[in-house]
Structure formats: structure tokens, C-alpha cells
Amino acid sequence: HQPAETSRQRHREADLVRRVVASFDQTPDPRLKELMQQVVRHTHAFLRAVRLTEAEWQKGIDFLTAVGHITDDRRQEFILLSDTLGVSMQTITINHEAYENATEATVFGPFFVEDSPRIPLGGNIAADAPGQPCWVAGTVRDTNGQPVPNARIEVWQADDDGLYDVQYDDGRTAARAHLFSDAEGEFCFWAVTPTPYPIPHDGPVGAMLTATGRSPMRASHLHFMVTAEGLRTLVTHIFVRGDELLGSDSVFGVRDSLVQDFVTHPADHPTPDGREMSGQDWTEVHFGIVLAPG
Amino acid sequence: HQPAETSRQRHREADLVRRVVASFDQTPDPRLKELMQQVVRHTHAFLRAVRLTEAEWQKGIDFLTAVGHITDDRRQEFILLSDTLGVSMQTITINHEAYENATEATVFGPFFVEDSPRIPLGGNIAADAPGQPCWVAGTVRDTNGQPVPNARIEVWQADDDGLYDVQYDDGRTAARAHLFSDAEGEFCFWAVTPTPYPIPHDGPVGAMLTATGRSPMRASHLHFMVTAEGLRTLVTHIFVRGDELLGSDSVFGVRDSLVQDFVTHPADHPTPDGREMSGQDWTEVHFGIVLAPG
Ligand SMILES: [Cu+2]
Ligand SMILES: [Fe+3]
Ligand SMILES: [Fe+3]
Numbered sequence: 406h407q408p409a410e411t412s413r414q415r416h417r418e419a420d421l422v423r424r425v426v427a428s429f430d431q432t433p434d435p436r437l438k439e440l441m442q443q444v445v446r447h448t449h450a451f452l453r454a455v456r457l458t459e460a461e462w463q464k465g466i467d468f469l470t471a472v473g474h475i476t477d478d479r480r481q482e483f484i485l486l487s488d489t490l491g492v493s494m495q496t497i498t499i500n501h502e503a504y505e506n507a508t509e510a511t512v513f514g515p516f517f518v519e520d521s522p523r524i525p526l527g528g529n530i531a532a533d534a535p536g537q538p539c540w541v542a543g544t545v546r547d548t549n550g551q552p553v554p555n556a557r558i559e560v561w562q563a564d565d566d567g568l569y570d571v572q573y574d575d576g577r578t579a580a581r582a583h584l585f586s587d588a589e590g591e592f593c594f595w596a597v598t599p600t601p602y603p604i605p606h607d608g609p610v611g612a613m614l615t616a617t618g619r620s621p622m623r624a625s626h627l628h629f630m631v632t633a634e635g636l637r638t639l640v641t642h643i644f645v646r647g648d649e650l651l652g653s654d655s656v657f658g659v660r661d662s663l664v665q666d667f668v669t670h671p672a673d674h675p676t677p678d679g680r681e682m683s684g685q686d687w688t689e690v691h692f693g694i695v696l697a698p699g
Numbered sequence: 700h701q702p703a704e705t706s707r708q709r710h711r712e713a714d715l716v717r718r719v720v721a722s723f724d725q726t727p728d729p730r731l732k733e734l735m736q737q738v739v740r741h742t743h744a745f746l747r748a749v750r751l752t753e754a755e756w757q758k759g760i761d762f763l764t765a766v767g768h769i770t771d772d773r774r775q776e777f778i779l780l781s782d783t784l785g786v787s788m789q790t791i792t793i794n795h796e797a798y799e800n801a802t803e804a805t806v807f808g809p810f811f812v813e814d815s816p817r818i819p820l821g822g823n824i825a826a827d828a829p830g831q832p833c834w835v836a837g838t839v840r841d842t843n844g845q846p847v848p849n850a851r852i853e854v855w856q857a858d859d860d861g862l863y864d865v866q867y868d869d870g871r872t873a874a875r876a877h878l879f880s881d882a883e884g885e886f887c888f889w890a891v892t893p894t895p896y897p898i899p900h901d902g903p904v905g906a907m908l909t910a911t912g913r914s915p916m917r918a919s920h921l922h923f924m925v926t927a928e929g930l931r932t933l934v935t936h937i938f939v940r941g942d943e944l945l946g947s948d949s950v951f952g953v954r955d956s957l958v959q960d961f962v963t964h965p966a967d968h969p970t971p972d973g974r975e976m977s978g979q980d981w982t983e984v985h986f987g988i989v990l991a992p993g
Pocket of ligand 3: 920922
């Protein structure tokens with residue numbers, strides 16, 4: 406960290422850090438003590454490194470106050486802030502170390518809903534959601550390559566207008582469902598081809614993105630949560646190879662291993678289940694899921 | 700920082716930090732770019748050092764949400780959080796380097812009010828505030844020892860019940876005033892002997908203090924703001940030597956150089972201005988103020 410210019414001043418600053426850290430010495434819970442003392446160390450290291458001015462401190466207070474005031478039961482601006490600073494993705498990365506060939510995790514996001522509709526294998530999660538049909542197929546395996554039957558596969562996505570069903574006011578359920586892998590671990594379903602959408606950017610986090618020349622757009626993706634007995638639950642996305650937003654995803658959720666080939670077929674190309682496309686192009690993607698041991 | 704165990708995992712984490720830092724590379728304002736990139740570096744260093752769990756991340760989000768929701772026009776819980784983590788005091792320390800023999804600065808606090816009553820030299824700031832009378836006298840000088848006439852001296856303090864006037868609902872003005880140093884730079888006034896008071900601790904910051912075994916009490920103090928033409932404005936406190944809270948001030952505002960002797964006199968000891976104490980003990984303190992060049 407860039408130090409103050411004189412040793413007297415360095416001593417004043419370091420002595421304050423020492424006193425604040427020591428104030429947490431009597432914390433009964435050792436983990437809470439560690440967390441608080443490290444929050445103090447890193448926050449003060451930041452202040453000292455940038456030589457924060459009093460006006461900047463006030464702007465920081467004002468920013469956090471605005472984040473707090475826009476947050477309610479439906480809008481969580483602190484999570485948006487965590488997401489856009491990569492804090493959410495780093496927490497996922499720390500807690501989901503890469504395990505052999507297991508599929509990597511990424512951010513959960515705010516749009517998962519419990520009790521999604523169940524669809525059969527080959528069913529359609531889209532319901533009324535607008536979008537280009539997309540056939541998704543794959544197999545769930547463990548890290549030894551053994552198929553995992555009866556894995557619960559939750560899938561959810563934004564529609565072609567960039568919105569999740571819960572972002573509409575009409576209570577609709579669309580573009581989300583769950584299904585189970587078959588006896589050979591295989592699964593397949595219809596969805597819509599993922600398209601980019603912005604995270605909510607009309608609040609203070611959106612203002613931060615604008616001020617720093619960043620885009621609120623998320624790279625196109627389809628959410629998965631896969632659970633199976635005795636295996637580690639996987640929360641992830643698949644991304645679309647060739648999407649120009651892969652390098653600038655606003656929440657840093659992209660991993661190379663999660664980028665998949667979405668192959669476009671003309672309307673008259675036979676569909677896997679005989680579905681009639683009535684003039685509409687469609688896409689097809691394969692996703693081999695590998696679950697780590699529980 | 701305590702690293703992850705495998706080099707593959709260290710690489711995953713460091714690569715994410717690199718990507719998040721790079722996302723701010725196009726920030727038009729170079730200072731904002733520096734601030735954001737350092738926020739990212741230190742926040743991620745914290746996450747990696749403590750190996751933050753997903754449950755702890757959620758608790759952090761919930762805590763900040765509660766801090767945001769209790770904050771309104773009269774209650775600023777983010778400032779309380781900054782104060783209790785020593786962030787406010789570190790910002791003061793960074794921006795007010797010790798200058799030769801100049802009086803040191805400390806935190807401003809939330810209880811200053813513009814347009815305080817003016818009192819004459821020897822006047823009483825207490826108004827109706829309950830408390831033991833305290834005679835405060837001193838001289839304002841520059842760092843060469845020259846007296847500073849006509850310096851504006853703002854003083855404010857809590858009453859004997861630990862409350863500032865603005866914390867009452869009745870609109871009273873008490874225990875705050877301003878006066879001016881005389882032609883020799885001297886000043887004197889009556890106040891009340893400072894007593895300890897807690898910062899507001901019925902919210903999430905109070906819960907944090909309780910969970911970490913810390914006290915919300917501030918060491919006894921009297922606030923000063925001193926302004927004079929051509930000299931640096933001084934915002935500071937004086938503290939009471941012997942106060943057992945000097946080592947555990949909840950906002951880390953104490954500096955050794957600001958601790959003063961408050962001498963107690965019996966009621967029948969003659970007062971400097973002939974004030975009649977009618978049976979009440981009183982105290983006396985001298986505070987030599989030295990202002991740095993502007
Ligand atoms: Cu750090
Ligand atoms: Fe999403
Ligand atoms: Fe105070």
C-alpha cells in the first residue's frame with residue numbers, strides 16, 4: 406500500500422488501525438472476531454492507499470445511503486453492488502473450488518423461484534415467453550463418468566425481451582421449470598435461445614456503472630440448478646459461444662468451461678421430437694453436466 | 700493474505716480480481732478509476748483472506764440492508780458504522796497530518812448545528828443543560844506562538860444526561876454556543892463538565908457492538924471548532940484525564956495530546972469571574988489551542 410510521506414504520519418495511521426483491530430479482541434465468537442478484524446485491516450488499507458479525502462468519504466456515505474433506500478422486498482441493490490464488484494462471483498469461486506472434471510459453478514442471481522412447474526423430458530419451459538425455440542439436451546454424470554438418474558434439474562431464463570417472469574406485474578410463470586434426468590442420466594427440453602439483458606440499472610449501482618463507463622448487460626445465459634442425492638448441488642449457467650458480451654458480463658459470471666455451442670437450424674430442419682416450427686429458425690445446444698461428490 | 704490451497708484455485712481467484720479491476724479501466728475520471736480499482740482489490744483481498752462463506756456473504760447483505768433501512772434524515776447508521784470501524788477517524792487522520800505543534804484534529808461527530816448562540820467572553824454555553832459547571836479558559840495561537848485575536852470558537856457538548864440538545868424533541872438550544880478570542884487571543888467560558896454518553900445503539904451497529912463485546916460509550920469530551928483568517932480550521936475535542944473510557948472510545952476519537960486536566964474545586968473555592976456556586980462543586984480546565992497555517 407502507498408504509505409504516508411513521513412514516518413510520524415505513518416505511525417499515527419498504523420497506530421489507529423492497531424487500536425481498532427484490538428477493540429474486537431474480546432469478541433466471543435472467534436470467526437466473527439476474524440471477520441471484523443480483517444474488515445478493519447482491509448478497509449483501513451484502502452483508505453490509506455488512496456488517501457481518501459473527507460469529500461470522498463461523504464460521497465461514499467451518500468452512495469451507500471442511496472443503495473439502502475432503494476432496497477426493498479423486491480429490489481436488492483446491495484446484491485447488485487456485490488454482483489457488479491465481482492464480490493458475489495468471488496464468493497462463489499472461493500466456496501466452489503474446481504473439482505476434477507466437475508462442471509463449474511457461477512452466480513445464482515436474483516431470479517430463481519421455488520416451486521417451479523414440473524415438465525416431462527422433452528417438455529417446454531417457455532410457456533408464453535417470447536423467443537426463438539432452443540432444444541437443450543445432455544446427460545448428468547458423476548466425476549467417474551457414471552450416469553446420474555433422477556437428478557432434479559431446475560432451469561430458468563429471461564425471455565426475448567430481457568425480462569424474467571417475476572419482473573412482470575401480472576404474476577405469470579414462464580421460462581422456468583424443473584425436470585428429472587432419466588434412468589441413463591439423460592435430459593432434454595425446449596427453452597428459448599438466451600439473449601442479453603441488463604441488470605436493473607435505474608438506481609445508484611446503475612449510476613456507478615455509467616460513471617465508470619461500464620455496461621449493465623449480462624452475457625446471454627440459461628440458469629441451471631442440479632441436485633442429486635449424495636452429490637454436490639450445482640448452481641450454474643450456460644453461455645452462448647460467439648456472444649460479444651462474454652468478455653464484459655456485468656456480474657463476471659462467465660467461465661470458459663460454461664460457454665457452449667448453440668447451433669442454429671432453419672425452420673425446415675427436422676426437430677429432435679418432431680415439433681413443427683412453422684417457419685421459425687431454432688437452435689440446439691448440448692450440455693454435459695458433471696456433479697462433484699457431496 | 701492467506702492464499703487458497705492449490706495453485707489452480709489461486710489462479711481462478713486472482714484471475715477474477717484481474718477481470719473486475721480491468722472492467723474499470725475505461726473510467727473517464729482517473730481519481731474515480733483509482734478509487735474503484737482499489738475498492739475491488741481490497742474487498743477481494745478480504746474475501747480471499749477470510750475465505751468468506753456463502754452464508755456469511757448473506758449475513759453481510761442482510762446487515763447492510765438493515766443499516767440502510769434504519770437510516771433517515773435524522774439517523775445516519777452508515778456514519779455510525781464508519782465511526783465504529785475507525786473509518787471516520789482514519790479519514791480525519793489522513794487529511795489532517797500532525798503539523799509541528801498544532802493542535803490535533805479529531806472526529807466532527809453528528810451533533811454540530813449551524814447558527815449557535817453567540818456568548819460573550821466569560822459567558823455560559825450551558826443554558827438550561829443540567830451538569831456540573833466547568834470553567835474553560837485558554838489562548839488561541841499560531842504555530843509560532845503568536846496570539847490569534849478574533850478567532851471564532853464553536854463549542855458544543857452533551858448534557859449530564861448524555862444527550863445533545865438536538866436529541867430532544869422540544870427544539871431546545873443548550874450546551875452549544877460560539878464566542879471570539881480577544882485581542883490577546885484569550886478566551887474563557889462556562890460549560891458543563893463533560894460526561895460519557897453512548898452513541899445510538901438500538902440499531903444494527905449497536906447489535907454489532909454487542910456481538911463483538913464492545914461498548915457504545917464515548918469517552919467524555921467537549922467539542923471545538925476554531926476558525927481564524929489565514930489559518931487552518933481546527934475540528935477537535937478535549938477529553939478528561941482519568942476518564943476510564945479513554946482507552947475504549949467507541950469511535951476512536953481520543954488522542955493523547957487532547958486529554959486535559961479537569962481540576963475539581965469545592966463550591967466555596969472562588970470562581971474566576973465571581974460566579975456564586977450555591978453549594979455545587981465545579982471544575983476548571985485550560986486548553987491552549989494552536990492553529991496550523993492555512
Ligand atoms: Cu488489503
Ligand atoms: Fe440471469
Ligand atoms: Fe460528542
